[in-house]
Amino acid sequence: MNAPPDLVVDGRGLEPPEPMEKVLAALEELQPGQRVRFLIHRQPYPLYDILRRYRYHYETTVFPSGDFEILISGP
Numbered sequence: 562m563n564a565p566p567d568l569v570v571d572g573r574g575l576e577p578p579e580p581m582e583k584v585l586a587a588l589e590e591l592q593p594g595q596r597v598r599f600l601i602h603r604q605p606y607p608l609y610d611i612l613r614r615y616r617y618h619y620e621t622t623v624f625p626s627g628d629f630e631i632l633i634s635g636p
Contacts, residue, residue, distance in 0.1 A: 564594035572601040573628060597633040604629060
């Protein structure tokens with residue numbers, strides 16, 4: 562069985578707290594085997610604390626543009 566497609570949350574250019582609200586809402590919709598692909602223009606340190614607290618797995622990539630991609634999968 563194929564994993565469901567990633568949920569993409571593009572928080573680039575949005576003012577706080579909107580990017581955090583959008584990514585947390587996407588985490589509530591996460592299905593088994595699915596990931597959230599979060600795009601943001603700054604390092605989301607408060608999000609990392611939440612992800613660790615609730616035992617989500619995440620991987621951060623920094624692009625040459627200075628944008629960040631955080632791939633998040635369920636605990």
